[in-house]
Amino acid sequence: MIRLILMCCLITGCTVGKPVTITKIKLVQPVIPTALLTCPGSPVVPVATRQSQVAEYIAALWRAHAICFDHLAAVRQTLQVPFATH
Numbered sequence: 001m002i003r004l005i006l007m008c009c010l011i012t013g014c015t016v017g018k019p020v021t022i023t024k025i026k027l028v029q030p031v032i033p034t035a036l037l038t039c040p041g042s043p044v045v046p047v048a049t050r051q052s053q054v055a056e057y058i059a060a061l062w063r064a065h066a067i068c069f070d071h072l073a074a075v076r077q078t079l080q081v082p083f084a085t086h
Contacts, residue, residue, distance in 0.1 A: 030078050037075070039068035
């Protein structure tokens with residue numbers, strides 16, 4: 001019983017000063033377009049008989065990587081923006 005009275009006295013001692021306004025924060029889930037959540041598939045490996053075919057294959061691989069890299073960068077940028085509203 002004495003502890004309860006002592007705790008009440010301690011708690012009321014902390015309420016000196018102006019009341020604090022609490023702002024309610026609402027978190028908003030960012031919307032990421034589904035097009036940014038997919039990457040193109042790897043191109044089919046050709047049966048290469050010429051170096052130009054190998055070069056076209058490597059260029060297609062590079063394009064697929066570049067598209068996927070750009071999508072990931074866009075998603076990363078979207079998620080780094082604070083979406084809290086007051």
